[in-house]
Amino acid sequence: MASLVKKALDKKFSRKAFIGWSAAVTATAAVPAYGLKKIDSRVAAEKLEEEGRWVSASCWHNCGGRCLNKGFVVDGIVTKQKTDDTHEDTPDYPQQRGCARGRSQRHQVFGVDRLKYPMRRKHWEPGGGNKDLRGRDEWVRLDWDEALDLVADELKRVKENYGNKSIIGASRLINHYGGALVRWGSSSSGAWGKPQQHMAANLSWGGSDRLDWRNAKLIVMWGSNPAWSNGGNPQYNLLQAKKAGAKFIFVDPFINPSIKSLDAEFIPCRPGTDAALLLALAHYMIENDLQDQDFLDRCTVGFDRDHMPEGADPDENFKDYVLGTHDGVPKTPEWASEICGTPPEKIRMFAQEIGTTKPMIFQSSFAPARTYRGQQFCQAFLTVGWMTGNVGKPGAGVFTLNYARNQSYGGKTLVMPGGRGLENPENPLFPGVTFGAYDGYRFAAPTRTDFHGMAYTETYDAILNGEYTATVRGKVPCDIRMIWKVRNGSGDNFLNQSSDIPKGIKAFRKLDSIITNDIVLSTISKYADIVLPATTEWEKEGRINTGNPEAIFIANKVTEPLFEARSEEWMEIELGKRLGIDEETLYPISEKQQFFNSLAGAQVIQDNGEDYEPLVSITQEDIDQWGVEGEAQSGRIALDELLEKGSYQVQRSPDDQLGDIKGKTYVDNPEENPLDTESGKLEIHCQILADEIEAYGFTTLAPIAKYEAPVEGYEDTFEDWESKKKGEFPFQLVTIHYPRRSHSVFDNVPQLREAFPQEFVMNKRDADERGLKDGETVLIRSRHGKVLRHLFTTETMMPGVVSLGEGAWVDIDEETGIDHAGATNMLNGSHLSGQGEEPWNTCNVTVEKYDGKPLKSDEHWDQRVIF
Numbered sequence: 001m002a003s004l005v006k007k008a009l010d011k012k013f014s015r016k017a018f019i020g021w022s023a024a025v026t027a028t029a030a031v032p033a034y035g036l037k038k039i040d041s042r043v044a045a046e047k048l049e050e051e052g053r054w055v056s057a058s059c060w061h062n063c064g065g066r067c068l069n070k071g072f073v074v075d076g077i078v079t080k081q082k083t084d085d086t087h088e089d090t091p092d093y094p095q096q097r098g099c100a101r102g103r104s105q106r107h108q109v110f111g112v113d114r115l116k117y118p119m120r121r122k123h124w125e126p127g128g129g130n131k132d133l134r135g136r137d138e139w140v141r142l143d144w145d146e147a148l149d150l151v152a153d154e155l156k157r158v159k160e161n162y163g164n165k166s167i168i169g170a171s172r173l174i175n176h177y178g179g180a181l182v183r184w185g186s187s188s189s190g191a192w193g194k195p196q197q198h199m200a201a202n203l204s205w206g207g208s209d210r211l212d213w214r215n216a217k218l219i220v221m222w223g224s225n226p227a228w229s230n231g232g233n234p235q236y237n238l239l240q241a242k243k244a245g246a247k248f249i250f251v252d253p254f255i256n257p258s259i260k261s262l263d264a265e266f267i268p269c270r271p272g273t274d275a276a277l278l279l280a281l282a283h284y285m286i287e288n289d290l291q292d293q294d295f296l297d298r299c300t301v302g303f304d305r306d307h308m309p310e311g312a313d314p315d316e317n318f319k320d321y322v323l324g325t326h327d328g329v330p331k332t333p334e335w336a337s338e339i340c341g342t343p344p345e346k347i348r349m350f351a352q353e354i355g356t357t358k359p360m361i362f363q364s365s366f367a368p369a370r371t372y373r374g375q376q377f378c379q380a381f382l383t384v385g386w387m388t389g390n391v392g393k394p395g396a397g398v399f400t401l402n403y404a405r406n407q408s409y410g411g412k413t414l415v416m417p418g419g420r421g422l423e424n425p426e427n428p429l430f431p432g433v434t435f436g437a438y439d440g441y442r443f444a445a446p447t448r449t450d451f452h453g454m455a456y457t458e459t460y461d462a463i464l465n466g467e468y469t470a471t472v473r474g475k476v477p478c479d480i481r482m483i484w485k486v487r488n489g490s491g492d493n494f495l496n497q498s499s500d501i502p503k504g505i506k507a508f509r510k511l512d513s514i515i516t517n518d519i520v521l522s523t524i525s526k527y528a529d530i531v532l533p534a535t536t537e538w539e540k541e542g543r544i545n546t547g548n549p550e551a552i553f554i555a556n557k558v559t560e561p562l563f564e565a566r567s568e569e570w571m572e573i574e575l576g577k578r579l580g581i582d583e584e585t586l587y588p589i590s591e592k593q594q595f596f597n598s599l600a601g602a603q604v605i606q607d608n609g610e611d612y613e614p615l616v617s618i619t620q621e622d623i624d625q626w627g628v629e630g631e632a633q634s635g636r637i638a639l640d641e642l643l644e645k646g647s648y649q650v651q652r653s654p655d656d657q658l659g660d661i662k663g664k665t666y667v668d669n670p671e672e673n674p675l676d677t678e679s680g681k682l683e684i685h686c687q688i689l690a691d692e693i694e695a696y697g698f699t700t701l702a703p704i705a706k707y708e709a710p711v712e713g714y715e716d717t718f719e720d721w722e723s724k725k726k727g728e729f730p731f732q733l734v735t736i737h738y739p740r741r742s743h744s745v746f747d748n749v750p751q752l753r754e755a756f757p758q759e760f761v762m763n764k765r766d767a768d769e770r771g772l773k774d775g776e777t778v779l780i781r782s783r784h785g786k787v788l789r790h791l792f793t794t795e796t797m798m799p800g801v802v803s804l805g806e807g808a809w810v811d812i813d814e815e816t817g818i819d820h821a822g823a824t825n826m827l828n829g830s831h832l833s834g835q836g837e838e839p840w841n842t843c844n845v846t847v848e849k850y851d852g853k854p855l856k857s858d859e860h861w862d863q864r865v866i867f
């Protein structure tokens with residue numbers, strides 16, 4: 001091992017990180033069958049090279065990118081990683097290369113801080129024990145039987161005494177056990193869900209095929225930073241569009257890395273004020289008659305008084321609102337500029353460009369919709385996009401990107417896995433929504449009265465105050481006793497990832513019990529009572545990972561479970577036995593069979609661009625070797641070859657038949673192909689949208705795009721708007737998705753901490769005015785909490801706007817209540833808005849020099865090692 005150790009140290013791995021690696025080695029050595037053989041230090045590296053083999057093991061975290069990832073495995077330990085080298089890299093058929101996070105996976109899986117054993121908080125007992133010690137208690141190691149008995153007994157106790165409605169959670173097991181309250185709403189996609197559904201019949205989710213982007217003359221990227229937050233090739237694909245002649249315009253408060261790398265035009269806009277800017281674009285276009293009137297007349301309703309949907313007041317048309325016909329306020333560039341901060345001449349230039357350049361792609365990410373009353377941005381964005389008529393044609397499009405499904409920026413799915421063969425049991429307390437539902441589908445329909453659960457941002461108030469808002473039913477009482485977190489996808493680490501951590505901790509400290517499973521002591525587990533150690537994907541039976549419509553990725557088993565980690569399925573089966581739910585009901589088929597089913601059922605598109613055929617060739621020998629049930633079949637690639645290669649990527653060229661122009665069928669003939677909206681058309685005036693948002697009971701919304709100041713928006717940074725006197729919280733904070741992490745995941749990896757410091761970013765002039773210096777420790781305060789961070793000053797951030805990457809692992813000093821990690825949700829308040837979207841990008845803060853001890857840099861922080 002010595003030479004590996006030396007190599008590690010040479011690379012300046014922190015001592016702790018190294019201990020992590022060696023601890024894993026020792027621990028696996030304790031598992032006899034898979035232990036690392038004693039390797040004589042003199043033989044070292046060469047021998048390891050000889051003995052090792054490459055195993056394909058794609059990354060499973062929620063960054064939206066899906067890339068090829070391979071680990072070099074020596075006796076159950078991954079000693080190095082590599083990424084896609086399966087074919088030559090070309091723009092049409094690019095390699096799927098991993099990022100710094102994916103390539104650090106081995107430091108996560110084999111880290112010193114992997115959870116090793118089941119454990120319980122020392123002062124917890126059924127019903128809570130000393131609840132106040134949550135997050136700062138000692139841990140007691142349990143054996144698996146003890147742990148499972150405790151969890152099962154506590155579940156029983158809570159259910160019997162208080163009923164299923166006293167449990168927040170989502171899992172197969174809990175659904176079979178009577179269900180639980182669901183936290184619903186929208187995190188990722190912000191306010192986009194309902195506007196997409198009712199204005200656009202979901203036609204504007206995701207774009208056209210990536211190769212079609214090369215046909216655009218102009219590409220507008222609204223609140224988008226793919227270089228940081230679209231793993232894989234999206235930014236590379238944009239570069240191809242630029243090479244083919246497209247001009248890029250970005251609208252953002254920050255000259256982000258994507259803007260710089262494309263040498264794009266930058267339109268500054270304050271967070272949460274985008275609707276105002278869009279209205280001014282509309283004003284200029286209307287004044288100069290630049291709108292595509294033919295498209296508006298044929299394909300939309302609500303633009304002007306002659307094209308209103310049935311039953312609507314003709315005075316409520318969009319055009320008259322923009323011109324100020326009835327309210328006396330024309331939404332001019334000067335009017336908008338005071339709000340959004342974009343110079344009026346820039347607004348005119350921008351409007352002229354989008355009104356006259358065809359074909360144009362007009363796209364937005366989700367970030368500007370993750371704001372208070374974010375729907376008004378979505379309405380204004382779609383309306384202005386549609387005014388340009390760029391829908392359903394090559395090189396055109398008006399849409400918002402669903403990062404997870406359109407890693408390559410749109411297009412139809414060309415290759416996909418089969419089902420794993422498990423039916424999802426329904427949650428009796430939230431029918432129609434099962435566990436594992438992807439964010440955005442976990443909406444409570446506002447008109448339904450049969451669901452039990454609250455919006456994400458009302459969770460802590462519900463626990464603390466005993467009631468929540470159930471849309472049209474109004475407030476309903478509740479008595480929440482338990483949080484049951486079983487890994488099920490998005491929302492797993494909500495104490496860290498949802499707004500208002502200080503309130504969250506208060507709420508957690510009121511409950512009877514919090515039970516989690518995890519791979520490391522992430523925030524939700526740190527504040528839990530019983531934590532069960534889970535296997536990572538590298539220790540599981542295998543799965544196919546998706547997210548890129550042109551490729552699938554194989555996550556093979558790399559190593560046996562480390563320490564006493566077990567799969568979540570195993571935990572549920574064992575708990576089921578104790579709760580009287582048999583394995584046959586819970587997991588009728590094995591994890592291996594599930595993986596096999598997804599391979600056997602994988603489909604790939606044929607050259608005609610219409611039909612699909614089986615992807616994988618499987619022989620009877622394969623089936624016997626796997627010990628699974630199945631039938632031999634023929635496909636494009638042999639099973640072994642696919643598993644070895646690690647991915648299947650459909651080869652593309654610009655003249656293939658696999659592309660897709662979004663919305664073409666509708667635009668070519670709207671009368672014959674009506675949309676699934678109330679009017680059958682794209683709805684600029686959309687009454688049902690306004691009605692449904694009102695039914696949620698949080699904020700109101702007009703049926704057309706208007707601008708109303710958000711809570712904690714720009715306006716709220718002032719004590720007095722008229723005299724422009726700033727208030728106590730004069731800055732606007734945006735919480736950007738950051739390369740160091742996938743949300744909170746990877747924040748513990750020292751190598752990534754060193755490469756991507758968690759800095760507080762602010763405009764240099766703002767810093768100078770306050771006498772703050774680059775690199776020093778500053779205290780950032782909001783109405784909700786306080787954090788410390790090192791300051792990074794730059795001219796690339798708009799004055800008045802500041803930023804922190806979202807996802808840092810909150811680390812609170814219990815004496816002062818100050819977080820040292822820079823967790824943005826310490827600062828974000830838990831406001832209730834629209835359809836339950838979390839308004840992360842509308843948040844006011846203030847910044848001052850910190851007089852206490854300066855922070856040390858992040859890579860020197862202690863890892864959370866329990867045993």
Ligand SMILES: Nc1nc2c(c(=O)[nH]1)N[C@H]1C(S)=C(S)[C@@H](COP(=O)(O)OP(=O)(O)OC[C@H]3O[C@@H](n4cnc5c(=O)[nH]c(N)nc54)[C@H](O)[C@@H]3O)O[C@H]1N2
Nearest residue numbers: 188487490491492493497522534735743744745806824840
């Ligand atoms: N302020 C602010 N907050 C935000 C955002 C923002 O923009 N600003 N963005 C939001 C968005 S878009 C999203 S999608 C959410 C994401 O919010 P979450 O989904 O809650 O965040 P993750 O950090 O991905 O949580 C993953 C959890 O699963 C654990 N885990 C990882 N791998 C495994 C495994 O193999 N097995 C088990 N058992 N556990 C595992 C991790 O330790 C972690 O606890 O965050 C949101 N939070």
Ligand SMILES: Nc1nc2c(c(=O)[nH]1)N[C@H]1C(S)=C(S)[C@@H](COP(=O)(O)OP(=O)(O)OC[C@H]3O[C@@H](n4cnc5c(=O)[nH]c(N)nc54)[C@H](O)[C@@H]3O)O[C@H]1N2
Nearest residue numbers: 188223224225229271272365366367368736737738742743
């Ligand atoms: N590295 C990394 N990548 C990720 C993730 C991750 O955690 N880490 N998470 C993934 C997930 S789940 C999601 S949902 C996506 C999120 O991806 P996006 O929705 O695109 O969000 P961000 O990357 O936070 O922000 C994109 C840009 O919007 C700008 N912005 C913020 N607020 C506003 C606003 O009010 N108006 C305007 N005009 N611009 C604004 C920011 O400055 C930033 O440049 O990222 C995915 N990709």
Ligand SMILES: [Mo]
Nearest residue numbers: 187188189439
């Ligand atoms: Mo997300």
